[in-house]
Structure formats: C-alpha cells, structure tokens
Amino acid sequence: ACNGYEVIDLGVMVPVEKIIQVAIDENIDIIGMSGLITPSLDEMVHNVKAFDKAGLKLPAIIGGATCSKIHTAVKIAPHYPHGAIYIADASRAVPMVSKLINNKTRQHVIDSSYQEYDMMRQKRLSQAKRKTIVSIEEARSNRCKIDWQHYTPKKPNQLGITIFDDYPLDDLVERIDWTPFFRSWELHGHFPKILDDKVVGVEARKLFDDAKQMLTQIIDEKWLTAKAVIGLFPANTVNHDDIELYTDDNRQHVLHKLHHLRMQIERVDNDNFCLADFVAPKDSNIDDYTGGFAVTAGHGIDEHVARFEANHDDYNAIMIKCLADRLAEALAERMHERVRKEFWGYASDEALTNEAMIKEKYQGIRPAPGYPACPDHTEKATLWELLKPDETIGLNITENFAMFPTAAVSGWYFSNPKARYFGVTNIGRDQVEDYAARKGMSVAETEKWLAPVLDYDVE
Structure with missing residues (x-):
C-alpha cells in the first residue's frame, strides 16, 4: 500500500x-x-x-x-x-x-x-514545418572546422584504463550539485538561493537538513560504495563522424570505433556539430586522444531502501535514492576534474570553484550516450566493451542499456578547447541509412533506437 x-x-x-x-x-x-x-x-x-x-x-x-x-x-x-x-x-x-x-x-x-x-x-x-533539414553531405560540409595545423592535442599523462574500487565519499561532498536534488522533490529554484525563497524556503531548509543528516550517516556508516573506471586512448576521426580508438600510440591496431550523429537542421550562421569534429582527422597525421568513463555510487543501496520500505518509510527510501544519484553525479564531476588536471593533464593549472564547475566553465566535455549530443543508447555497448564496467566496478547495463545500479553516470571525454555540448534532433533518412551502415545495424533497428530524434515518421 x-x-x-x-x-x-x-x-x-x-x-x-x-x-x-x-x-x-x-x-x-x-x-x-x-x-x-x-x-x-x-x-x-x-x-x-x-x-x-x-x-x-x-x-x-x-x-x-x-x-x-x-x-x-x-x-x-x-x-x-x-x-x-x-x-x-x-x-x-x-x-x-x-x-x-x-x-x-x-x-x-x-x-x-x-x-x-x-x-x-x-x-x-507547425514547428516541424518551419524546420528545414539539409542532406548529411551538406551538414558535414558545415561541420565545426578546427585549425588542426595550429593546435597540438595534449597526450594524456596516463593512457589506458584506471579503476577506483572504493572512492572516498567524503571527497565528493563539495562537488554535489544540490539544485537537481531539490528539483527531484518538486522544489524549483537554484541552490543556495532556494533556502531563502519566500514560497518554498522553509520546506527547502527542512529537506536540506534531513539530506545532510542522512549524507553524514551514508559516509560515516559506509551505507554506499562509490566506484569508477576511466580510460584514455589514442584516437582519430574517420569517415567524417566516427572515431577510431587505438591500442597504443603506434595507431596500427584499432581497439574500437565510436559512431556519432551530426546535427542536420539547417544552420546558416552556425555549425552542424558532431562529436567527431572535436578529434583530429586521421588524414591530418595529428595524434589525438579521447576517453570514456563509468561511475556509480549505488552499491549497497538496496538493503537500505528495503529497510526503509519495510518500515513504510517512503520519505527516507526516496531520500537515499536521491542522495545516491547526487553522489554519482558528483563522482562523475570529480573524475572529470581529475582527468583534466591529472590523468590527461590538459588543464593541469585549473582552479575552479564548485559553482564554476556546475556551470561547466572548464575546458572539455563529457557527453553521455542517450543524451542530446549522442542520442543513441546503443553506443553504450561500445563503452562497456571498452571499459568493462560490469567486470571492473560491478556496473551493468540491461538489454535496453539502462544502467544498474541506477545511481550511475557514463560517457565520453573530449579535451579540445572548441568542444561543446549541443543537441542532435531532426535526423533525416539519409543520415539514418548512413549511420546504420557504419554501425552494421539494420535501418529498422536504427530507427527504433533513434525514434525520438527522427525527422520523419517510420512506416
């Protein structure tokens, strides 16, 4: 009940x-x-x-x-x-x-x-009628053009895979973004201003006090375990929109190939972005790199949720789930920070406040499969083949690519100063057919996974 x-x-x-x-x-x-x-x-x-x-x-x-x-x-x-x-x-x-x-x-x-x-x-x-898409060839000709001859990508300080089996939770607290926490409780406003909001301030303060109290218990009593795996690899763009990862810096053997999608809406005064634009093309003969990550803060949560639910304590059952989600996001933020400053080292002198990090003032991005810049969930399979999070940190994906434990974040690392987030929508049939061929999937299967971002109705 x-x-x-x-x-x-x-x-x-x-x-x-x-x-x-x-x-x-x-x-x-x-x-x-x-x-x-x-x-x-x-x-x-x-x-x-x-x-x-x-x-x-x-x-x-x-x-x-x-x-x-x-x-x-x-x-x-x-x-x-x-x-x-x-x-x-x-x-x-x-x-x-x-x-x-x-x-x-x-x-x-x-x-x-x-x-x-x-x-x-x-x-x-009516909005759909106003949007014009261009051919995939036109979109590619309007890609984000980077002057590779005057940019030297930083070689990571540590290539390969690094595993963090029990990341200290107390190191994540300062990186928690609290605004989404309040939003998950239907309290809308930016932290910390929401605590003094005339309408929801009192309720927000009570919720925040309860959250801090449980967060202390989670850390002190080790209710949850945080784990992470990151990988940094030699890489180059091929076929306009794909990225090859190599086993080593000799770049003779392809480890994996990442397939990406390109914005196809007509953009007169802007670029038709694709994530592959941010990695040096193979024919440029420039050595570039990219990376991937998977993190979770959900190990151990089930027994505590079950305990709360057995006592009909829905409030605390929801609370621990919300906090686990925030810790997972904080771990993703912390790992990206350490990649920029330490493992990759392309921004070793970075010194940003938590607020600046939340506003993504740093160099580089960490887009996630299934989200706007790379809306295809099936690319998560490549990430799992690459990093093996199921084996390394006990983070699994279902046949539909949902992550379990659910308090988890995964994605790619791009370091280029021009790398930015964007949204891929209104994909044309020509790009779908091209993408399906590159991935070795049927067009029908590809359309199934890309259904929310197609510019046409599937028969």
Whole structure:
C-alpha cells in the first residue's frame, strides 16, 4: 500500500499480456507505466494499443525519465481514448490518482488533458514545418572546422584504463550539485538561493537538513560504495563522424570505433556539430586522444531502501535514492576534474570553484550516450566493451542499456578547447541509412533506437 492505495508492482520490462491479465484478475482502477530509456517509449505505445484491443477502459498514468508530455501527446494518447495521462514525477501521482479514481472528476481530467495534448500536437506540427533539414553531405560540409595545423592535442599523462574500487565519499561532498536534488522533490529554484525563497524556503531548509543528516550517516556508516573506471586512448576521426580508438600510440591496431550523429537542421550562421569534429582527422597525421568513463555510487543501496520500505518509510527510501544519484553525479564531476588536471593533464593549472564547475566553465566535455549530443543508447555497448564496467566496478547495463545500479553516470571525454555540448534532433533518412551502415545495424533497428530524434515518421 502507498498513500492509502493498493499498488501492485509488476517489476520492470513486463510483457503487456501480463499487465492486461493482472488488470483483469485484480479489477484494478489505473495502470501506471514508467519509461527509463528510449525503447520504453515504443513499448508504451505498443502497450496502450494492446490495452484498447483487450477492452480495457482504464486510465494509464505515464511517466519516467525518458518520457515527456509532448511524447505522450504526440505518440501515446492518439492510440488510447481512455486516458493516457502524463505526470512529471512521483510526487504528482497521488493527486492525479485521486482525480482519476473519482467518477465525478475522471472524465474531466481526461478531456482537459486531451485538449491540451491536441494543442501541443498542432504546435509541434507547425514547428516541424518551419524546420528545414539539409542532406548529411551538406551538414558535414558545415561541420565545426578546427585549425588542426595550429593546435597540438595534449597526450594524456596516463593512457589506458584506471579503476577506483572504493572512492572516498567524503571527497565528493563539495562537488554535489544540490539544485537537481531539490528539483527531484518538486522544489524549483537554484541552490543556495532556494533556502531563502519566500514560497518554498522553509520546506527547502527542512529537506536540506534531513539530506545532510542522512549524507553524514551514508559516509560515516559506509551505507554506499562509490566506484569508477576511466580510460584514455589514442584516437582519430574517420569517415567524417566516427572515431577510431587505438591500442597504443603506434595507431596500427584499432581497439574500437565510436559512431556519432551530426546535427542536420539547417544552420546558416552556425555549425552542424558532431562529436567527431572535436578529434583530429586521421588524414591530418595529428595524434589525438579521447576517453570514456563509468561511475556509480549505488552499491549497497538496496538493503537500505528495503529497510526503509519495510518500515513504510517512503520519505527516507526516496531520500537515499536521491542522495545516491547526487553522489554519482558528483563522482562523475570529480573524475572529470581529475582527468583534466591529472590523468590527461590538459588543464593541469585549473582552479575552479564548485559553482564554476556546475556551470561547466572548464575546458572539455563529457557527453553521455542517450543524451542530446549522442542520442543513441546503443553506443553504450561500445563503452562497456571498452571499459568493462560490469567486470571492473560491478556496473551493468540491461538489454535496453539502462544502467544498474541506477545511481550511475557514463560517457565520453573530449579535451579540445572548441568542444561543446549541443543537441542532435531532426535526423533525416539519409543520415539514418548512413549511420546504420557504419554501425552494421539494420535501418529498422536504427530507427527504433533513434525514434525520438527522427525527422520523419517510420512506416
């Protein structure tokens, strides 16, 4: 039970047939679905179609890290007339459930949500018409052009893989970015200003005090263990958008190849970026380098979550999950800092405050597979083959590339001063076909993974 409602938790990656059968057998009132990564979006569409076909006329609550209101409006709701209602986070589930269970308010909630969805679809359609994409050849000709003849990439001080089996948690506290912590509790505002906010300041201070108290326990009593693995490798760009990693600086043997995507929206006064732009081309005969990382602060969390939940203490069960997430992000930030100053050493004299680091004032980037600059989750498989986080630090990925323990961060390192974050959207069919060929995947499989960023509808 939770907040007075009986909740039947079916787990993760549950077949739709089982969801339907349990819904019928248990006479449930509402179905809840949460999507963690990109493939979950297609599964939700498949599921609501199956619900409708099976004759279920139950509202479905839609949420999760990978989902959004616009996706619900455009992709899910049109296939389900009985209510596919998006909620931004768990804190909004209870009031929404109470409205959907109440016969007097259910239809009004569904109707008003669907009216909003309809307006969002119309707006999305008009925006799509205004966006022009160029061919992948044109996009490549408008790449970020770096003067490689007047730039010498720094050779890392330590090539290869480095493992941190038990990283000191107390070294991460100063690198915690607290703003997302408050956001996860639906308290919006920037830390530390939020503590003095006229509206939410009192609640924010109470939450912060509780968080600091638990954080002290986590560190002193070793509730969690933080682990990291980083790797730095000789590298060069090939085929415009791919990066070869080499076994050593002789660059005779390819260790792995990273495949990246390029911005394809027409950009008259700006570049069509691709992450491969930030690594020297192979034909330039310039020795360049790149890296990867995977970190987690989630080892040990399950027993404490189970302990809190056994005592019906949802508040502290959520609290430790939020803090583990913050520690994982802090570990990713700390490792990137040490890479810049120590292991790679291209910014050895860097001296930034935590606030400056949060604002990413440093040289270099650490984009993550599945995020805007490299939206393809399947590239995480290459990262795992390269660093072997499952073997080195006990960080695994599922068949859909979700990380477990979930308090984890992984990605790539780029050192070039021109390296920056950007978003790849509106990918054309020509780039998808080119990308699929480079990766050795079918176009259909590639379209499945890139569905949220395609510029066309898949038949």
